[in-house]
Amino acid sequence: MASAAGDRLNVVPSRMTLTQIKGRLAGANKGHSMLKKKSDALTVRLRSILKQVLEKKNLTGDVCREALISLAVAKYIVGEDFKLHIMENVDKSSLKVSFHSENIAGVTIPVFEKVSVDDDGTEYYGESVKDISGNGVSKEISEGLSNKFHSYVSLSGLSKGGQQIATCGENFRKAADTLISLAELQTSFTLLDEAVKITNRRVNALENVVIPRLENTVAYIISELDELEREEFFRLKLVQNWKERESKNAQQLREQLERTRQGFSSFEMDSYETKERLVEGLASNDDSDIIF
Amino acid sequence: MEDIRDLIGFNVDDGYIEALVRGYKSSLLSSVDYVNLTQCETLEDVRMHLNGTEYSVVLQDEPSPLTASIIAEKCSVKLVSDFQYIRSQSTNPLTKFLDYLTYPYMIDNLVLLVTGTLHERDIGELLEKCNTLGSFPAMSTLSIVSTPEELYREILVDTPLAPYFAECVSFDDLTETNIEIIRNILYKAYLEDFYQFCCSLGGTTEKIMCEILQFEADRRIINITLNSLGSKLSREARENLYPSIGSLVPEGTLKLSRAEDVQSVNSVLESYDLFRRLLQYSTDSPGKSLEDSFIEYEVQLSKKTFEQQFHYGVFYGFLKLREQEIRNILWICECISQRHRTGIGNYVTIF
Amino acid sequence: MQSQTKTKRTKLLSVIGDEDTVCGFLLAGIGEVNQHKESNYFVVKKDTPVSAIEETFKRFTSSEDIAVVIINQHVAEKIRDLVYSYRAPIPAVLEIPSKDQPYDLSQDSTVKRVRQMLGLGA
Numbered sequence: 019m020a021s022a023a024g025d026r027l028n029v030v031p032s033r034m035t036l037t038q039i040k041g042r043l044a045g046a047n048k049g050h051s052m053l054k055k056k057s058d059a060l061t062v063r064l065r066s067i068l069k070q071v072l073e074k075k076n077l078t079g080d081v082c083r084e085a086l087i088s089l090a091v092a093k094y095i096v097g098e099d100f101k102l103h104i105m106e107n108v109d110k111s112s113l114k115v116s117f118h119s120e121n122i123a124g125v126t127i128p129v130f131e132k133v134s135v136d137d138d139g140t141e142y143y144g145e146s147v148k149d150i151s152g153n154g155v156s157k158e159i160s161e162g163l164s165n166k167f168h169s170y171v172s173l174s175g176l177s178k179g180g181q182q183i184a185t186c187g188e189n190f191r192k193a194a195d196t197l198i199s200l201a202e203l204q205t206s207f208t209l210l211d212e213a214v215k216i217t218n219r220r221v222n223a224l225e226n227v228v229i230p231r232l233e234n235t236v237a238y239i240i241s242e243l244d245e246l247e248r249e250e251f252f253r254l255k256l257v258q259n260w261k262e263r264e265s266k267n268a269q270q271l272r273e274q275l276e277r278t279r280q281g282f283s284s285f286e287m288d289s290y291e292t293k294e295r296l297v298e299g300l301a302s303n304d305d306s307d308i309i310f
Numbered sequence: 311m312e313d314i315r316d317l318i319g320f321n322v323d324d325g326y327i328e329a330l331v332r333g334y335k336s337s338l339l340s341s342v343d344y345v346n347l348t349q350c351e352t353l354e355d356v357r358m359h360l361n362g363t364e365y366s367v368v369l370q371d372e373p374s375p376l377t378a379s380i381i382a383e384k385c386s387v388k389l390v391s392d393f394q395y396i397r398s399q400s401t402n403p404l405t406k407f408l409d410y411l412t413y414p415y416m417i418d419n420l421v422l423l424v425t426g427t428l429h430e431r432d433i434g435e436l437l438e439k440c441n442t443l444g445s446f447p448a449m450s451t452l453s454i455v456s457t458p459e460e461l462y463r464e465i466l467v468d469t470p471l472a473p474y475f476a477e478c479v480s481f482d483d484l485t486e487t488n489i490e491i492i493r494n495i496l497y498k499a500y501l502e503d504f505y506q507f508c509c510s511l512g513g514t515t516e517k518i519m520c521e522i523l524q525f526e527a528d529r530r531i532i533n534i535t536l537n538s539l540g541s542k543l544s545r546e547a548r549e550n551l552y553p554s555i556g557s558l559v560p561e562g563t564l565k566l567s568r569a570e571d572v573q574s575v576n577s578v579l580e581s582y583d584l585f586r587r588l589l590q591y592s593t594d595s596p597g598k599s600l601e602d603s604f605i606e607y608e609v610q611l612s613k614k615t616f617e618q619q620f621h622y623g624v625f626y627g628f629l630k631l632r633e634q635e636i637r638n639i640l641w642i643c644e645c646i647s648q649r650h651r652t653g654i655g656n657y658v659t660i661f
Numbered sequence: 662m663q664s665q666t667k668t669k670r671t672k673l674l675s676v677i678g679d680e681d682t683v684c685g686f687l688l689a690g691i692g693e694v695n696q697h698k699e700s701n702y703f704v705v706k707k708d709t710p711v712s713a714i715e716e717t718f719k720r721f722t723s724s725e726d727i728a729v730v731i732i733n734q735h736v737a738e739k740i741r742d743l744v745y746s747y748r749a750p751i752p753a754v755l756e757i758p759s760k761d762q763p764y765d766l767s768q769d770s771t772v773k774r775v776r777q778m779l780g781l782g783a
Contacts, residue, residue, distance in 0.1 A: 064778075065779075068775045068778060068779055071771065071772075071775055072772065072775060072776075075766055075769065075771070075772055076766065078755075078757055078758075079757075079758050079764045079766070082682075082757045082758050083648065083650075083758065083760075083764075085685055086648055086681060086682070086685065086760045087644075087648060087650050087653070089681055089684065089685050089688075090378075090640075090641065090644035090645070090648065090650075090760075091653075093640060093641075093644070094637050094640065094641040094644075094656075094657075095601050095602075095605070097633075097637065098379065098382055098383075098640065099418060099422075099441065101680060101681070101684040102422055102436075102439050103421070103422060103425065103489075104684050104687050104688055105683070105684060105687060105704075106422060106425040106426050106429060106431060106436070107425055107429070107489070108429070108687055108692035108693065108694055108700065108702070109429065109692075109693070109694060110693055111673055111674075111690065111691055111692060111693035111701070112690035112691075113674065113689060113690040113691045114671040114672060114673055114674070114691075115671065115672050115673070115674060115728040115729060116670065116671045116672070117670070117672075117728070128750075128751065130728065130729075133671050134690075135671075176490050176491075176493075176494055176533070176534055176537050176538065176551075177493075177494055177497065177530045177533050177534055177537075177551075178530075178533055178601070179533075179601060180533065180536070180537025181536065181537060181599065181601065182599070182601065183688065184537075186685065186688055187688040187689055187690070189685075190685040190686055190688050190689035191689040191690070193685075193686075193689070193757075194674065194686060194689045194691060197674070197729060197731055197755050197757065198674070198729060200753075200755055201728065201729040201752075201753035201755055202753075204753045204754075204755065204771055205750040205751055205753045207771070207775070208748060208749070208750040208753075209750045211774075211778075212750075375707075375761075377679075377707075377761055378760075378761075379680065379681075380707075429694070430698065644760070647760055647761045648760045648761075
């Protein structure tokens, strides 16, 4: 605040500019409070996501460990070599991700969705990933479908360890599900984090730069206008004083003239002098008007 | 009668090698070794313990950090070198018998290479991954092959597997059929051929090997049935993969080919004493699948081969036991590196 | 306040990691090899040079078709600077434990940032 004390917009101080600047100040204040609210809303959301990210991260550790152990079981039953066959058989992916976006306080956040693709290239949109664990129906569907996919996988280990390989595949699919939902959270986290930062930057800019500057400008214009007003007042006062004095003088003169007229017959010379002075005073009166 | 013939003639050609194999057998890890291994905290500890065994040679020069895969790989190297030594000492028909033992690996390698060519992968890279036991001379020239057609014409016809291909897989199938089906058809043909060969050897070898191979066939039949439940594999296709030997043939296979769920498979198996026991065992012991009980039974069979003398079954038994040992080591190493303490005891103790 | 718009574009998951991790996820069906024989998975072996990992990481993170990059923590450790400086929302980079190494959550680049924000210490 202090640093911006002398900072103001470079404007001509007038009543019109004052109205304009005051309008801008009101706008800035309104924007500030709204952005502040947005930032708060985003922060709340971000915090809840942060917690979920940490939870999911912990969960991922467990899920992956379980999947890797089931892989070890398969390796024990089938032998190390089956991995090679899996790797050489890769062709088209049967587990993909699709997006749709969700809007949180003006920030677009993608929602990931698992897509299973069968041999014919038909895509089955799974439930949004986060629903799967809680939703019994969709789980059944996904289990029913899982047999249709990966024909090459489901047949590997046909004569030995097929079940172990299938279990392993199932566990890794679970791991993939968890990872997809984690990816969603992480993406939201990154986007929200960015959004919060931008919003906070704007809030701070408004609070510390724009608003003080406008306030300073308003204060400056007001003080300038006040100054003008005071000068005007002083001038008027001066004129008034002068006029009063002059009218008083004129009165005295008139009275003198009256008195002189009454005693004119006796003091002819006096009357002549007074008349001359009166003419002089009127002339100077004219002059002062012109000067002022 | 035949046993006597064995006694007279066996040692002339095969006595030394049998002794050799029995020597190898006695160096298999004991249950004490396994207990020690399961106590290990890190893979370095495992290496230390294995240094006291026959695996010391292959492991001691391996730079750290070790992984479970590396240890298993090195142990396999030892197995391969032992096996190749035995084979180089042998004369026919034992050489032929030992060759038969390598065919399954050859099938695996071929299937891997065919898959690779179908997906246009770098063959050179694949060759490194192939199991050395199943290598065949033409393998190194595979890099010139670019299509499955050429693969068949240039390479396969020269391998011992060619007849299996000729019998069961037409050339068109190479591109169209699922590679796993081809593998199983090949294996089926191999199993039947090996069975015939063992029968022709006669004597104790026939007796012991036929029991083992029949069990192997049964196990395949059951596994194929169980694993194809709910898959796209049709009934006919499934039946087509069943070997024509084994105790389940013909009645059991017919019923199994019709089975639609696990219950019906189990009810078929109930009528066979052996499989009822194995099923019972897998349901009684928690954490064990039918596959586990098969493995344990195979170990028992393999151990039994050493109870008699003057036959070739010991070579088969030795190979299987060593393989199981490597799988045990792999499992223990995996458990150690993943800190999965609860399941570490799920290996099969051999002796 | 909330509106939903559906875009029917599907993207891939990709994975950089040791053989077992990659194999597992391939088993789950995420693998794809495109016409140019570029795969969306990368196996890191003991002797894989760091530059190759970096290159793959850059390729995955700049790809239009990839929504999620799954990477083993010990691999991420090798290219930590790159991972930490990567901040774009999509594709999301996820670090997962690998079987040989203990899973240290505090090393995770996202967790680090999260913890900083929650004021739980860096």
